[in-house]
Amino acid sequence: MPSFVLIIFASLFFPGIIIRTKSIASGRKGPEIFQPLKDIFRLLKKGAVYSKTSSIIFQIAPAIYFSSVLAAILVVPFGNHKGIISFEGDFLFFIYILALGKFFMIVSSLDTGSSFEGMGASREALYSMLAEPALFILIGCFAMMTGKISFADLFSSLHFGSYISYAIGVLGTYMLVMLAMVENSRMPVDDPKTHLELTMIHEVMILDNSGFDLGLILFTGNLKFAMYGALIANFFFGGFPIHIDILIFAATQIAFAIIIGLIESFMARFRMNHNPQFIFTLSSVALLIFIGILLMKNNLL
């Protein structure tokens, strides 16, 4: 329960922190921290323009996308406090329900019959397909380390003891940050602010969305960020009382947002056809973690 409330809360600040970081890094004054949220609220109140080509799928997809992320957040634990949904193998539900939302976004962009949006859809489908195995191996690794197969048990019994395990923790955090970038289509995989449809992924998929739907999609993006932030934060909880956990959570989310802001300020986007290689790297990092854990459990030698 605490995770759900806190993630929703964090999602309100998240985009603002990113934007503030970017404007400070580029020497601008920049908008205030709640500007992105205000934009979303303005969108939610607007009317909509639908493409004549589109069908019912286009209208239901944003809502399903939003509820899929909401349902996924219900699974995320908070230290020793379980998520609202928790059972053995709940992370499978987490991953697959996110995939359901993505499925709908992809087909909804094909629904407009646009020459651009198909491109974004194609890329999003391919990249998320490549990112999925990495996430599975990562969780498999932690399952092997702890002997547990539910999110809550897995995180609550993760303790780091040796050097290898710290290395694994760092690699795991790196992977989750990168996965969040891939899943949210941010730099260095994608540049949401490029203003050229041919070079975007997620943003080009939602070119035709407007009004309430667009607001919902944007807010879902924030939720997704905060959700990955919460997963990362879970690495650092270790049996502290809840108020300290909350502090750690806040610190992680803010650090995560600042890191994203910095990456976007100082890194260029990859060439589109190099993206798959980059995402494959994630899978190999996951395998590295796997071998590390094998080493740690002395199974390999």
Add this chain to the structure above:
Amino acid sequence: MYSNFLLLTLVITLAGIIFIPLLPAGLKSRICFLFVFLNAVATSALAVDVLSGNSFDMIFPGNNFLGNISLRIDALSAWFILVINFTAVTGALYGIHYMKKYEEQKSNLSLHWISYILMHTSLLAICCVQNSLLFLIIWEVMTLSSFVLVIFEHTKRATLKAGINFLIQSHIGVLFLTIAFIWIASQTGSYDFSSIRNFTSEKSALTGIILFICFFFGFAFKAGFVPFHTWLPYAHPVAPSHISGVMSGIIIKMGIYGILRMLFFIHTDFTFVGYFILFISVISGIYGVMLAIVQHNLKKLLAYHSIENIGIIGIGIGLGCIGIGTNNFLLASLGFAGGLLHVLNHSLFKSLLFYCAGNVYLKAQTLNVEQLGGLIKRMPHTGILFLLSALAICGLPPFNGFVSEFLIYSGLFKGIAGAENISVLSFVFSVLGLALIGGLALLCFTKAFGIVFLGTPRNSLSIEAQEVSAGNLFPMYLVLALIISIGIFPEFFVRLLSAPIAMFTSRINSPMGIGVFDSTINTMTLIGICSAGFILLCSFIFLVRRQITREKEISFSSTWGCGYAGDAGRMQYTANSFIRSYRKLAKPVLSIHKKEKLIDEIFPKPVFYETHAEDKLEEKFIDTIIFLLKSFLNRFSFLQSGNAQHYVLYGVIFILLVIFFPLIADVINSLFSFLKNM
């Protein structure tokens, strides 16, 4: 009472075969459906009874040659009988309307429906018979009847070719089965299945493994494991859609049934067998879906997905075998539960997808994805059904595919979590494979659904497509209802499975037993609640959206095209371009043939660009071998002179050989004995 049911089934089948040719064309399919339905009711009653705990065992006195014919319906057979019956009934029901346009081909139609009844009965019989000779005969009936079903449109060359391909490959499979059965029969002198158990428990584990691999190859041809899959992508697209659905839904599952049945009897090193199945299955799964993505014929795409799903089922079975081998109750029960549930699930969503493809073919007259588009506006029911079954086949909640994949995944993760040795590597790679399969399936079905049903039409279709009749839709909604109910009430179906699973897990002599499975069922209940909860959540969000946007100004305009508002249909993303980056990545595995004409002049002429992906394994393993075989056999073509006198001569030579061979053998024998006595 039980034997009455079986007798009834036989009578119904015979009556069907006799009556259907006599009926007028319009009635044939309806009456066939009636017979199939009656058969299904009779056998389902038996199966339900068996699953609820009773057992059914019966021995017919055979003749000297066959030995006793034992018929047994155990929990495994019962599960498959139920799966077969549901798909066979919905298939026949869908077929009634699908075959309407062929009503003028009266005799062809009679043959078709007779074969349908025969196929259904033979499928049911395969699940009951426990005598290897009879099993092979019925297996043959199934193959031949499905061959006739496939070549319904036998005037088309491609259909006939695909049918013959199917027939030959099936018989190569039968060859393996025959070898294995004869081996056992020659050693034990009995055709009864129980002799397999006696035979293998006396011999070493290696014998068991060789025997099992022999069986596995035989059944793998039917099931479509890579590299025995090459008939599937030819046979499925050319068959009428209800037949494709039935073939993909239940006929290939007979291969799975055979493997499971033999596992039940063979005594061998199950750990090895498990890893073997796991390996082949992961390969099948990945390879199948990789090829599915690049297909542009909707039914061919679905056919490759069958290979993928057989792979998933195989992963479950492999996992189960490893569980038996390592005395791990949990692993075994999760593996077999996942595999068996996926058998049902796949038969549901795949047949539904084929029926949808059938609707598309009926109304749009083409299955080429690149020429379709925007069908959801004209065929809303078909579109939504396709969407939901696509979600199910991708293994997404809240549908049934998720439940079975969840069972397999959690088995694999349990294996990883509790692993003691290096075997964890194979589990991790299976997880990797399964995750990749899931991701690729998502790519494939976003393509299939997005291109066929969404956007605008890419070609002006010859007939203005419209929704099919309610009669076509009824069986489809029936299937959908089951798909959704498995997603929401998984615990009921997993509980049904506990009897078949117990057949396999009874081999495990481990202290922790049945209680382990209960926790799985509890998890299933939670998954059902989550699925239902998700549906409620979606509805709630819709409600909110509706309330907020009700008063808002809604307008319609053309799709944003960077300022261009020309011919939107031809500007759209095509299936080929949708998968372009994937195709480039997958190039080393696929063999892609390109046909293109690009702009090369100042005043360009019409250009085109086409790609066809072929099956590289098929080229390497099947085509090359056939080519070599053909060039070898062609050397003997002089024997086939076409001269009647020559053939008479061959006959005479043969008869002489038959007469004199024993004589010569006798002479040689006596010569040897003479030498020995010297």
